[in-house]
Amino acid sequence: MMVKSTFQIKDLENLTGVKIPTLRIWEKRYNILKPARTNTGIRSYNIEEVLRLLNIAYLNRNGWKISKIAALTEKEIQLAVKNIDQSNNDYPIEVEEFLIAMLSLDQVKFSQIYSNLRNEYSFETIFENYFHPLLFRIGILWQTETIDIIHEHFISSLIIQKLIFEIENIKTNTSKKSKTHILFLPLNEIHEIGLRYLQYQLLLNKKDVIYLGNNVDLIHLNRFKDRKDIVIIGSLTIVPNEKSLNDYLKSLNEFATHTNLPVHLYGLQFNINSVSYKKYSNINIYQNAKELLKSIK
Incomplete structure (x- = not known):
């Protein structure tokens, strides 16, 4: 090119x-x-x-x-x-x-x-x-x-x-009370700068973090089912698109119910598309990372 x-x-x-x-x-x-x-x-x-x-x-x-x-x-x-x-x-x-x-x-x-x-x-x-x-x-x-x-x-x-x-230069002295935060991007989402910065901020706050990166299917997160020490966090920038966003949120809501895992989502998709939050009572949705960080500190 x-x-x-x-x-x-x-x-x-x-x-x-x-x-x-x-x-x-x-x-x-x-x-x-x-x-x-x-x-x-x-x-x-x-x-x-x-x-x-x-x-x-x-x-x-x-x-x-x-x-x-x-x-x-x-x-x-x-x-x-x-x-x-x-x-x-x-x-x-x-x-x-x-x-x-x-x-x-x-x-x-x-x-x-x-x-x-x-x-x-x-x-x-x-x-x-x-x-x-x-x-x-x-x-x-x-x-x-x-x-x-x-x-x-x-x-x-x-x-x-x-x-x-x-x-890599943050001293990883995580709090003993800290849960493990699993950070992921959905399938076909490649914009990871925001999620990397969230990883940085969580580590600064002495949180335990596992960064999975992009192209993570929900089925792969099932391995954490029923873990009391796990928090799932996803970032949605351009994927899924407007037409499939609600279907994806429905699937994620069902995933949260099935696995008993707390699920948090944030990103550009929630600024440019209207979402009925009440429809997805088992997932927590934020417009940006600052809102998310305040809720999980």
């Missing part, structure tokens, strides 16, 4: 938040962009143009006039970006830099940004304030087909590497 290396003007709008008419004005009046054109006149932008525009849009959102930005050299633009006051920004500059690293598939740049953050902040702060908004942005870019699957896999694998490193 080829990595997406050229972008249309709609992609630029999705990446930067700058509307297409404004981008065309910037291009025509200030020569900010220099797109190639197809035989039919369709603009096409290379990765270097996109990376430069991300910095320009960031400066413009922070009060810089486009006429002033247009007069800067590339190095001056990068320096101006670094000097922006971060206190009033919805997205810290590091989120923009992570996006640039993702688009250019630059692992070294990702590691440099992360190392600088880790020298200053806890991992929880980095995940909540940097990785979380980054993943939200990536989700939108993926849905609008601005990026392709290679970009998403690239950045996800790097974040998971950091998660696993932090998990």
Whole structure:
């Protein structure tokens, strides 16, 4: 599979938040962009143009006039970006830099940004304030087909590497009263960053955890039947889809009844789909991991 290396003007709008008419004005009046054109006149932008525009849009959102930005050299633009006051920004500059690293598939740049953050902040702060908004942005870019699957896999694998490193460095002195928390993703669910972070948080709270990962069928969880020391936790991001969600919850509710196991579910599926919780009285459903953690502490 080829990595997406050229972008249309709609992609630029999705990446930067700058509307297409404004981008065309910037291009025509200030020569900010220099797109190639197809035989039919369709603009096409290379990765270097996109990376430069991300910095320009960031400066413009922070009060810089486009006429002033247009007069800067590339190095001056990068320096101006670094000097922006971060206190009033919805997205810290590091989120923009992570996006640039993702688009250019630059692992070294990702590691440099992360190392600088880790020298200053806890991992929880980095995940909540940097990785979380980054993943939200990536989700939108993926849905609008601005990026392709290679970009998403690239950045996800790097974040998971950091998660696993932090998990392995937690001193596993679990509480004697702690139950064992079985973490799983259902069949065909591959998005494990959220569940890995939950594993990290549970371990920090001295909980015993067994991480099973993705593609776990309910039948395989039957081995824990009637165990008083077991808690089952599943994360639903994109699977099952809207049509099959209620059937899956029905099966899981029956599983909980049959095995006498406490079952907790959370994830994006419960934010985008309406679920009648009362129908599934034997499972506990939460919209996010924070709600779940509060209930099981």
